[in-house]
Amino acid sequence: MDNFMELLLHSLRAFGITILQFVPNLLAMLIIFIAGYLFSRLIKLLFLRVFRIINFDSWCDKAGLTAIIRKGDIWSKPSDVFGGLIYWFLIILFLVIGLSALRxxxxxxxxxxxxxxxxxxxxxxxxxxxxxxxxxxxxxxxxxxxxxxxxxxxxxxxxxxxxxxxxxxxxxxxxxxxxxxxxxxxxxxxxxxxxxxxxxxxxxxxxxxxxxxxxNGGEGRPVSPESKDKKKNNEKERDAEYF
Structure with missing residues (x-):
């Protein structure tokens, strides 16, 4: 019985030590997630403002990029589309970094x-x-x-x-x-x-x-008057030679 209790306590103690060692990594992951989310939103807003300043949507209209986006059944503005791509790229990047913090x-x-x-x-x-x-x-x-x-x-x-x-x-x-x-x-x-x-x-x-x-020898195609006259002359010459 004593051996059983000792084994149980040893297992619980090892589990507790593992949890205590894992908690800092978990907190680091959460901090990275939150910081990455805020940073991604900030960068997205910054890019959207820059896009508005340089008239990015008008440039996309002239370059034909807007028409290409519309063909893909995407009806948002090009600036919103590219801003969203930047945002999700950063989110995925911070997600990967946060998961790596778990070690x-x-x-x-x-x-x-x-x-x-x-x-x-x-x-x-x-x-x-x-x-x-x-x-x-x-x-x-x-x-x-x-x-x-x-x-x-x-x-x-x-x-x-x-x-x-x-x-x-x-x-x-x-x-x-x-x-x-x-x-x-x-x-x-x-x-x-x-x-x-x-x-x-x-x-x-x-x-x-x-x-x-x-x-049919070109039947059905438009024939010019000169071609018609030439054809008639050729027919008359053939008839004269025959007779």
Whole structure:
């Protein structure tokens, strides 16, 4: 019985010592969280004021960034969007710093992996943003070219090109993040092949009229008066030679 009580007291004493050693780390984490929250809000307000001073929203309107944000179904002002991104970046940063103050081996390993993953996440984000802008630019160029060429399915063609580029960019971003690369490659192959097939069918259907005109020797195209006179003269010369 005495051995049991001694073992119990020893366990409780060890637990109490562990708690007492852990309390300062816990308090440090809470202080870092609170200070980080206040600092993040202060920096956000500071950036919003700077954005208003330099007319950041007007600059975004002229540069086309506002239109890009609207396409993403985000209706806040560009200054609010970028201010929010800065705020949440600082919140996550202080959250990681606060968790590291606990000095737990498991959390330290997760934090190390998190910081190693940040460059990949940043690269994927840059690929998505730049790729989205590039896809929109190419889609608009295809639309203008197709409309000027008289193609009946210009809008469908432009959207198909845009979708094709977005799928390609998304696959590149996921590959950069190393998220299930085998599944990503298989899914990309299926979607890419489907879009190519759809484009081929669209070109085939849209090119029926053009093919008919080519086969019929240009029938249906406008003919100038000079061409008509030249054609009549050629017919008269052939008739004269025949008779």
């Amino acid at each position: 737990l081996q498991t959390i330290d390993n997760l934090i190390s992996q998190f910081f190693l993953y940040i460059p990949r996440a940043f690269s994927a984000l840059v690929i998505l943003i730049a790729g989205y802008i590039f896809a929109g630019f190419i889609s608009r160029a295809v639309l203008i070219t197709a409309v000027n060429s008289g193609y009946h399915y210009a809008k469908i063609l432009a959207e198909a090109v845009r979708l094709l580029l977005i799928v390609l960019i998304l696959a590149m971003a996921l590959e950069q993040l190393r998220i299930a690369p085998g599944i990503v490659i298989a899914a990309f192959s299926i979607v890419f092949g489907g879009i190519i097939l759809a484009l081929a069918i669209a070109f085939g259907v849209g090119g029926i009229d053009a093919a008919k005109r080519i086969i």
